[in-house]
Amino acid sequence: MSKFATSLKSGSSLIRTRTVAVVAGVGVSAALGAGVAAAATPGHAVTSAPSTVAESVKVQAAAQAKAAKATAAAQAKAAEAAKAKKSVTAKPVAAQKSTGWVKPLSSYALSASYAQAGGMWASKHSGQDFAVPTGTPVKSISGGTVVKAGPNGGGDGPAYGNAVVIKHNNGKYSQYAHLSKVNVQIGQKVNAGQLIALSGNTGNSSGPHLHFEIRNTPNYGSAINPVAFLKGVGVSF
Known part of the structure; x- marks a missing residue:
């Protein structure tokens, strides 16, 4: 090669x-x-x-x-976390609406009841009694207009002593008796819970207390069970 x-x-x-x-x-x-x-x-x-x-x-x-x-x-x-947070967020609670009715006294002891029989009354008892010391503030149970006020039961007789009767917006009447002092006058407008009188021992009374009635008219003889009525408008005892 x-x-x-x-x-x-x-x-x-x-x-x-x-x-x-x-x-x-x-x-x-x-x-x-x-x-x-x-x-x-x-x-x-x-x-x-x-x-x-x-x-x-x-x-x-x-x-x-x-x-x-x-x-x-x-x-x-x-x-998912954002969704869960949104679902548990507390909703504003709506304010509870007032019924527009209150008790005639803040503290008391129930005594004689409606329709109770006894020697203190010509027939059965026409209202509910609240045992309280003389001078205890008495309140209007609802808004309305004073139609009776003063001694002699405001016109219903001496047995009631000093008394007040108020006509309410639903057409019913409330009566407060045996008062030591009346703080309102006929024709005066009042609100629920407003001071209208002081309890006492005037008229046909065996001791200091408030006699309280609910009536269909302003006058004696038209009373209905006051405790049952107030329970019906949301007030309990």
Whole structure:
């Protein structure tokens, strides 16, 4: 073989060797690049470098999918918490409406009751008695207009002593008797709970107390059960 042929054969071998080396180098670089990219993914621990570019892409896609899933779960949890908070928010409680009726006294002890029989009355008792000391404040049970006020039962007779009768907006009348002092006058407008008199022991009375009636008219003889009436308008004893 000539020197030229030998030289040419050697050159071809050298070229093939360099080509293989270059190709191998590219493969190594690609593998290392993929491994570095995977290791750079936040929250992803790489135990070994992927051997191919395709495998590296697969690892990154899996990491991104996991991150997206975690974000969606966090958003759903936040939305659920906001919904729960809204559902338990206390709604304003509507103010309780007043019935417009109150007791004639703030403190008392019940004594003789309506329709009770006894020697103190010509027939059965016409109202409800409240045992209280003389001078106890007496209140109007509801708004209305004073139609009777003064001694002699306000016109119903001496047995009642000093008395007051009030006509209410529903057409009923309330009567307060045996008073020591009258604080209102005929024609005066009064409100529920307003002071109208002081309790006493005047008239046909065996001791200090308030005699209280509910009437269908302003006059004696038209009384109904006062306790039952007040319970019917929301006032209990």
